[in-house]
Amino acid sequence: xxxxxxxxxxxxxxxxxxxxEYVNNGTMPDGPEKPEEQKYTxxxxxxxxxxxxxxxxxxxxxxxxxxVTASTKFRVNGTNISGKTYTPAKLGDxxxxxxxxxxTANFKFKVLxxxxxxxxxxxxxxxxxxxxxPLNTTLFVLNGVxxxxxGNVSIPNLTMPDGTTPALNWVMVSxxxxxYANAKHxxxxxxxxxxxxxxxxxxxxxxxIAIQEGFVEINGTAPFTITNMTMAFAGTGNAVPVGNPNPxxxxxxYTSEATGDNSGxxxxxxxxxxxxxxxxxxxAKPKGKNVKNLKINxxxxxxxxxxxxxx
Numbered sequence: 001x002x003x004x005x006x007x008x009x010x011x012x013x014x015x016x017x018x019x020x021e022y023v024n025n026g027t028m029p030d031g032p033e034k035p036e037e038q039k040y041t042x043x044x045x046x047x048x049x050x051x052x053x054x055x056x057x058x059x060x061x062x063x064x065x066x067x068v069t070a071s072t073k074f075r076v077n078g079t080n081i082s083g084k085t086y087t088p089a090k091l092g093d094x095x096x097x098x099x100x101x102x103x104t105a106n107f108k109f110k111v112l113x114x115x116x117x118x119x120x121x122x123x124x125x126x127x128x129x130x131x132x133x134p135l136n137t138t139l140f141v142l143n144g145v146x147x148x149x150x151g152n153v154s155i156p157n158l159t160m161p162d163g164t165t166p167a168l169n170w171v172m173v174s175x176x177x178x179x180y181a182n183a184k185h186x187x188x189x190x191x192x193x194x195x196x197x198x199x200x201x202x203x204x205x206x207x208x209i210a211i212q213e214g215f216v217e218i219n220g221t222a223p224f225t226i227t228n229m230t231m232a233f234a235g236t237g238n239a240v241p242v243g244n245p246n247p248x249x250x251x252x253x254y255t256s257e258a259t260g261d262n263s264g265x266x267x268x269x270x271x272x273x274x275x276x277x278x279x280x281x282x283x284a285k286p287k288g289k290n291v292k293n294l295k296i297n298x299x300x301x302x303x304x305x306x307x308x309x310x311x
Contacts, residue, residue, distance in 0.1 A: 039064050042072065042098035042105040045084075052114040053091065059084045061098045061105065072100045124174070126187050128218055128267040133185040135174045138252065138275040140202065143169035143282040153200075153279055158192065161210050166195040169212075170203050171282065174271050186217040187269040189231060189256060204238035204252060216258050216267045223267065224260040231256035234272070241277045249274040 044050070045060040061072035069084055075097045076086050088094060088111045098105045121132040144155040158167045170191050175183035190213045193206035203209055214229045215222060237253030256269040 036064070038103060040068075040098075040100065040103040040105050042074075042096065043107050044109045045069075047109075051112050053088060053111055055087070055111075057086045057088065057109060059086070059096060059098065061100065063100070063103070068100055072098050074098050124271050124273055126174075126185055126216065126218065126267055126269055128216075128223055129264065133176070133218055135176055135185060135187070135269075135271065137176075137178055137180070138172070138174040138271050138273070139180070140250070140252070140275050140277050141171040141173070141282070142200075142277075142279045143171070144279050145281045146279045156283070160192055160194055160208070167192040167210075168195055168201055169282065172203065174269060184217070184220050186215070187256065187258075187267070188216070189214045189229065191231075200240075202238075202240055202250070204233040204254065205240075214256075214258060218267070224262070224265040226258045227261050229256060229258045231269075237272055249276055251275070 040061070040063050042059060042061040045058040046056075049055070050057040059074050060067065060069045062068065072084075074081050074084060074086075077095055086094075091111050091113055093108050093110050095108050096106060098107075121127060123132075124135040124138075126133045126135065142153070142155075143158075144153045146153045155168060158169050159165055160167045170193065172189040172191065173180070174187045176185045177183055189211060191203055192210040192212060193201055193203055194208055195201065209231065211229050211231065215226065232255055234253040234255075237251055239251045241250035242248045251273060252275050253272040254269075255271075258267045258269075259265060
């Protein structure tokens with residue numbers, strides 16, 4: 001009889017241990033299941049697009065990764081707003097409270113002062129190192145000698161870089177003020193263009209332009225050593241001068257760049273306006289360093305159609 005009671009006791013202990021292990025292994029819930037945690041957040045929806053006074057700031061709200069903006073009410077600085085957008089009129093931090101049912105989230109956004117953008121430079125100028133240096137006068141000087149009575153122009157025997165194509169030599173120089181000798185800002189180009197028989201060919205009329213040399217001065221000093229120069233005429237705004245009975249200067253619309261070997265060594269010329277035209281004996285190989293010796297009469301206007309070129 002005692003043996004039966006002992007066996008019964010052992011079986012009861014084993015059964016109890018099994019129940020404990022069953023519960024601890026998680027195969028049966030220990031009380032009621034926990035509800036899903038409610039994660040409710042709110043923030044500015046367009047931080048890259050709205051930063052300044054007058055911009056439209058847009059808000060959004062999320063609940064467990066689901067967009068609930070349509071069901072959310074927003075308050076900005078303690079005042080209810082309609083919808084999800086707000087246009088601030090004051091600088092600084094603004095507080096936002098978002099609510100949906102019994103859920104609340106809050107955040108702040110900052111309204112910045114918009115810096116005025118620097119206007120793009122315009123007009124006739126040399127741009128260098130972030131500064132625009134204004135220009136007032138441009139001269140087109142043909143290398144030659146004119147007979148005032150016959151209108152014939154004797155030109156030096158020059159060729160294009162190919163060594164065979166006959167060429168005309170032009171000096172194109174732009175500067176500030178009206179006195180070339182006293183100019184502080186100068187952009188000088190010495191170019192060759194192909195001849196067209198005995199007809200005058202202006203640089204903007206030529207199918208090809210070869211730059212022989214050039215120089216740039218800013219405030220009377222060369223800002224760097226030039227290693228390359230380019231230029232291009234626009235498709236409009238270029239015209240030859242006309243003479244009597246109503247003298248009228250020509251117009252030119254072109255740009256040029258002068259560069260050096262080092263970073264930042266870049267000067268840009270912008271000219272779109274009238275130019276004065278003259279003919280002077282610059283010799284077979286004019287040099288830019290002597291260009292201030294040119295004696296230019298800014299009022300000289302030739303009847304171009306009557307000029308005839310000859311060697």
